[in-house]
Amino acid sequence: MNNPDNKTPTRARFAPSPTGSLHIGNARTALFNDLFAKKTRGTLILRLEDTDLERSSAAFEREILESLKWLGIAWNEGPDRGGPAGPYRQTEREKTYREMAEALVEKGMAYRCYCTEESLEERRKAQLAKGLPPGYDGRCRHLSPEERADFERRGVPFTLRFRVPAEESVAFTDAIHGDIRFMSDSITDFILIRSNGMASYNWAVVVDDSAMGVTHVIRGDDHISNTPKQLLLYRALGRTPPRYAHHPLILGLDGKRLSKRHGATAVSQFRREGYLPQAIVFYLVGLGGIVPSDGPLLRPEEIVKAFDLSGISKGAAIFDHKKLLWINGRFIRELPMATLYHHLSPFLKNWGVMNAFDQEKQEAIIACGRDNAQLLTDFKVIFDIFLTKPDAGSAFAGEGEKDISRGILEIFAESCQETETLDEQGYISAAKAAMKRSNQRGKRFFMTLRRALTGMEHGPELTNIIPILGKEEVVSRLNHALEQL
């Protein structure tokens, strides 16, 4: 579906509803649309589906836009930046939905339904109990003029329902799944306009996509069964439907659709936890089978180049947190320092690193800890090594070893003093000299140094840590440790 007749420029859209954070599954939909638009040199539209007045909020809207931007998803038209196909918020198109629905009523393709929600709910339950598919039973479909007049006289609120034609075959070719066919009989009359006057999902989508000139609809698998409804609507409207691509959903470890109870799912949360946007994007496209996730780390342009809708795998994929972590670690290790630093700086500010060290030193520390980090937040421990003098005392081995430890530290301190500059080479020779003089070496020797200098048993190599600490600080820490012994 890479724009077969490339006469018409492609127009794709991502249409989240601001009723929650942008979660990883929606992010993938957004990403696919973004990649498709970029690949075909088309347009990406961002549209807010805020017709659920109860649950939509401005805060969620802000968070969604922010998360999208952070992921590097760039829309050309949207609520925040306008465009020729506005409005980009469904609540602002309210009037159009109603007028167009009324026009359908005029033509007999839609009708007023006076059923109450409670009654509908009861009937649905009854259907289910009888083993029938739940769905509208068509009660108001053939109201007599008298009955209708009666409802109107009593001022009963109504919805506008689409009159689904019988025995029609609705087929479409999905870019990912191939041919899909439904019979209209499996679809019951659905609501176009709710009793509060607001459009319902399927209607708003069709009116919008049509008005906005959307050529390609790329969305989750869960919308496959909405597609025939929308196709019927296009038919009623006499308009050409877009092309469709339904990608599979992301599932949790238990095989159920990914949700909050599977742990972190919001993009903003991943961001806070120290994931890189590059890693998330790379993981997400890898999940779809677009790029091999074990292959080389790709730059955004390369991902665009590799992107192909028809290459997306059909089966649902389970979200594997461990693999994401691994990918994140790879990016931390392989990203250019400038890029890594950029993503790390908000964290550095929080940790009070900014005023403690100049950028050069910060970068040296980052380089020193890279191999030990999988998340950006893992750098906290690394920076702590340099930020605070360790409380080494408790970290030393048993009573009997105190004298040995003392000897090692004293002698190593001397060796350091004798060394001109304690760079990597200087450290190595100081250590060699100290080993000879103290007659200690190997694990005991180095672990003693490590504990005295960092207060921890694990961490980056001392050859990387010591040059950054510098001679003065090293000696100071050694003395500090000696005092505690």
Added chain:
RNA sequence: GUCCCCAUCGUCUAGCCUGGCCCAGGACACCGGCCUUUCACGCCGGCGACAGGGGUUCAAAUCCCCUUGGGGACGCCA
């Protein structure tokens, strides 16, 4: 329940369209080893799958059918 979608190692996948090169390749995870002053990184090795059954064919992971399993939809949510 009805309709729709899907089905290769625990997980993500390659292979499937255009049958033989596949007693199925890679990666994550896991296990073992190496490197090493520690953890990590890195390197080497191991474990581990064509859901089942029928066809078609000289030959099927690959094509067809059925079964099973999973997912989704069926809402005045999107």
